[in-house]
Amino acid sequence: MPKPGRTRAEACRPTPGAPQPMSEMDAPPKSRTAYVLDRLKADLQQGVINPGDQLRQTAIAKRYGVSPTPVREALRILAADGTIEYTSHRGATVRDFTPEMAQDLYRMRAELEGLACEVAAERMTDEGYAAIVAANDRLVRATAEGTEPATLSLLNKDLHFTIYESTSSVMIEGIQLLWARFKPSVTLWGVTEFSRALDHDHDAILEALGRRDGPAARAAMHAHVMHAWELRQTSEELRATGPVSGDAPGSAAS
Structure with a gap:
């Protein structure tokens, strides 16, 4: 119940400085990128994603419940360490071992x-x-x-x-x-x-x-x-x- 002198709307406002709950989508971009990166690594580890598979940003974003931006950043990180590669005709794919x-x-x-x-x-x-x-x-x-x-x-x-x-x-x-x-x-x-x-x-x-x-x-x-x-x-x-x-x-x- 609101304190005397405060309206119900004022009573529902967050207290200044108090910690507020944060959803996954409210997290800073770096956290969302790390989340996608961890999910991709786990899928690679468990065989959900395999060598030669195409990695489509829109499909990954939908599966992990994020926007395409952190997916793009996570794929860039995986490309830098050699896990995936980009080709003009297939886009991002999981690199296969010779x-x-x-x-x-x-x-x-x-x-x-x-x-x-x-x-x-x-x-x-x-x-x-x-x-x-x-x-x-x-x-x-x-x-x-x-x-x-x-x-x-x-x-x-x-x-x-x-x-x-x-x-x-x-x-x-x-x-x-x-x-x-x-x-x-x-x-x-x-x-x-x-x-x-x-x-x-x-x-x-x-x-x-x-x-x-x-x-x-x-x-x-x-x-x-x-x-x-x-x-x-x-x-x-x-x-x-x-x-x-x-x-x-x-x-x-x-």
Whole structure:
């Protein structure tokens, strides 16, 4: 009920300086762009949008409930990081990987993750190493129990990034960008022989880390990543549905 001396209209007016609810469309343009970017990344990650798909601004705007402006800005950001490309006859499309690009991705991962493993060996604490061992134990146990590939893939990712926690944010972010190029449904962990081979690789990495032997840890991680590439080449299905552009943290890399 309005206070004495105030009309009902005055009573309904917002109190000056009081926080007011904000709808998605009331958010500043930067927030709307970030929202669209996150949605696009999630759709790429989950396979809703796939390599070669056209990205029409009006359709995306309608699906996400925004105007075309933040969609245009989000697509510009994805084009800048190589996730999508523009052509005169098709407009914006999700970039597809060639076999050469896929191999280059693995080689980049091998170099960067090998370096990260060496740095981790130099900097990690006893507690950090214990966390790595625990993450590896969870993966080995799940593999032995025949756990579904998607879960094994996530446990594998957890192991890798538990190692990298002993490095720096800039190194972790660089590795995340490379992992994000893999679709969650595309994983080596669905093949029993492959998962056992990768678990064996992890043992060599942990042994080197346990000795705090940086060069050996680097070599073991480099060999592990390239081993994953070699295993992928033995499977026609994995070769055909390999890495995919995207910028959300992926879980299928090995």
